[in-house]
Amino acid sequence: xxxxxxxxxxxxxxxxxxxxxxxxxxxxxxxxxxxxxxxxxxxxxxxxxxxxxxxxxxxxxxxxxxxxxxxxxxxxxxxxxxxxxxxxxxxxxxxxxxxxxxxxxxxxxxxxxxxxxxxxxxxxxxxxxxxxxxxxxxxxxxxxxxxxxxxxxxxxxxxxxxxxxxxxxxxxxxxxxxxxxxxxxxxxxxxxxxxxxxxxxxxxxxxxxxxxxxxxxxxxxxxxxxxxxxxxxxxxxxxxxxxxxxxxxxxxxxxxxxxxxxxxxxxxxxxxxxxxxxxxxxxxxxxxxxxxxxxxxxxxxxxxxxxxxxxxxxxxxxxxxxxxxxxxxxxxxxxxxxxxxxxxxxxxxxxxxxxxxxxxxxxxxxxxxxxxxxxxxxxxxxxxxxxxxxxxxxxxxxxxxxxxxxxxxxxxxxxxxxxxxxxxxx
Amino acid sequence: xxxxxxxxxxxxxxxxxxxxxxxxxxxxxxxxxxxxxxxxxxxxxxxxxxxxxxxxxxxxxxxxxxxxxxxxxxxxxxxxxxxxxxxxxxxxxxxxxxxxxxxxxxxxxxxxxxxxxxxxxxxxxxxxxxxxxxxxxxxxxxxxxxxxxxxxxxxxxx
Numbered sequence: 001x002x003x004x005x006x007x008x009x010x011x012x013x014x015x016x017x018x019x020x021x022x023x024x025x026x027x028x029x030x031x032x033x034x035x036x037x038x039x040x041x042x043x044x045x046x047x048x049x050x051x052x053x054x055x056x057x058x059x060x061x062x063x064x065x066x067x068x069x070x071x072x073x074x075x076x077x078x079x080x081x082x083x084x085x086x087x088x089x090x091x092x093x094x095x096x097x098x099x100x101x102x103x104x105x106x107x108x109x110x111x112x113x114x115x116x117x118x119x120x121x122x123x124x125x126x127x128x129x130x131x132x133x134x135x136x137x138x139x140x141x142x143x144x145x146x147x148x149x150x151x152x153x154x155x156x157x158x159x160x161x162x163x164x165x166x167x168x169x170x171x172x173x174x175x176x177x178x179x180x181x182x183x184x185x186x187x188x189x190x191x192x193x194x195x196x197x198x199x200x201x202x203x204x205x206x207x208x209x210x211x212x213x214x215x216x217x218x219x220x221x222x223x224x225x226x227x228x229x230x231x232x233x234x235x236x237x238x239x240x241x242x243x244x245x246x247x248x249x250x251x252x253x254x255x256x257x258x259x260x261x262x263x264x265x266x267x268x269x270x271x272x273x274x275x276x277x278x279x280x281x282x283x284x285x286x287x288x289x290x291x292x293x294x295x296x297x298x299x300x301x302x303x304x305x306x307x308x309x310x311x312x313x314x315x316x317x318x319x320x321x322x323x324x325x326x327x328x329x330x331x332x333x334x335x336x337x338x339x340x341x342x343x344x345x346x347x348x349x350x351x352x353x354x355x356x357x358x359x360x361x362x363x364x365x366x367x368x369x370x371x372x373x374x375x376x377x378x379x380x381x382x383x384x385x386x387x388x389x390x391x392x393x394x395x396x397x398x399x400x401x402x403x404x405x406x407x408x409x410x411x412x413x414x415x416x417x418x419x420x421x422x423x424x425x426x
Numbered sequence: 427x428x429x430x431x432x433x434x435x436x437x438x439x440x441x442x443x444x445x446x447x448x449x450x451x452x453x454x455x456x457x458x459x460x461x462x463x464x465x466x467x468x469x470x471x472x473x474x475x476x477x478x479x480x481x482x483x484x485x486x487x488x489x490x491x492x493x494x495x496x497x498x499x500x501x502x503x504x505x506x507x508x509x510x511x512x513x514x515x516x517x518x519x520x521x522x523x524x525x526x527x528x529x530x531x532x533x534x535x536x537x538x539x540x541x542x543x544x545x546x547x548x549x550x551x552x553x554x555x556x557x558x559x560x561x562x563x564x565x566x567x568x569x570x571x572x573x574x575x576x577x578x579x580x581x582x583x584x
Contacts, residue, residue: 165492182446251551327512328508335507
């Protein structure tokens, strides 16, 4: 474990600007505003190899340069705080623990890309975090860190908070933008991408909370020192949210390159009640399920890429031997069925049909043909859905059919060795 | 009349532009007894923001935190995403359904409790978790649920 991005969480009073400044807070912003040109800031972020921490892992500096290169007098910076991926609760730690750091990252982003307005889109399920943010913004306005001519410089920037209202799809950036505009959060066709045409058709930078929290650190210690953390392909640290059958559930900051085994057994104290580990789901409900043989997989973008899996939001869900894979897939697909926005057919219909088939198999009426059907539906959704929600919805299904195929066969034959998928039983 | 003024005040406070629709809907719902949006509220908002009623209704029904159905004083939302579902979530649902004698999606006759499912509320470290209004409760057991309900019932009498 390490304390780099989360170093102040729980250590300072979250709304004390004095505490924050005594711990090098706003040093990065001062450096940026007084000593750096916007293009130098972008170069520094590019050089740090920072990649988006929301799930898609897009190179942050590159995204910034797309927005910066747009010629438009009005641009926006949006902080994506719509943390909805099941099993993910790390952004909440940053928002509640050190809101100034996230906001400092946003102001720097605004300066770098040439935006004067920012939005924090926070999920409706976090009303307390929203209150903290509202207070934090008020404090910063009074102290001259937000508003006209920040710290006496020519640069002006202010931030508004917008609340989500219980829609997972709004974590997708174009759906989030639709939601801020006052519409149902349905993903847009892409291109155009938000850096070219985003909020109200203007160039828009959308970054995750954790990504933005990295920015003041990178600018204060410099990209060179930052890259000493992590691995060659994946610089820095990642906040992992660990849940499920482990002894110590919670959010842990780790350096890239750590293995799942180290996370689960060294940091989280292994499994509760000495149960055996059955699978680990990496990246939340839209992530891959890995069998125990793959516990030595290193958390590193390139290494994971080779295995065709993603780190996603950094959620680590641990399932023990009592978990029925079919029951687990059923709850996962129910989630996606509920959260599908309904705009594109593969996602709207695919999730429903997968659930029907899974129910059939659980009820003992499944056949081998159902497995073929599941497979073709899953691939269809992955290839043809409009946005990341539908494309990633069948990931858990695809990976469990690959690594736990015997359990599907077992159910078709009419039994379940865990016995936990029985309807209404607990 | 009183209700209309309340809605108008919220609209004025949030801003009368169409992009504030969701913020206004949430705030009006929060301030309405029964935590829902009535047809009357939707019509007022539609007229004031000059947005077609069909669109206001469309936005209100798209988001799962907004309801057009009256709900109880205590809105019990049971997380049914995998980390909770596989760690006692089924027990939580069964216990609430039994103790309140309603199914998920229903409201008790005394309008005190409404039972709903919710997607992940970011309380996976204290699974199984629920939300009652703005408060999150975790590490639930049947006994805890029982005493929680008793406390809330007593609070209501006060």
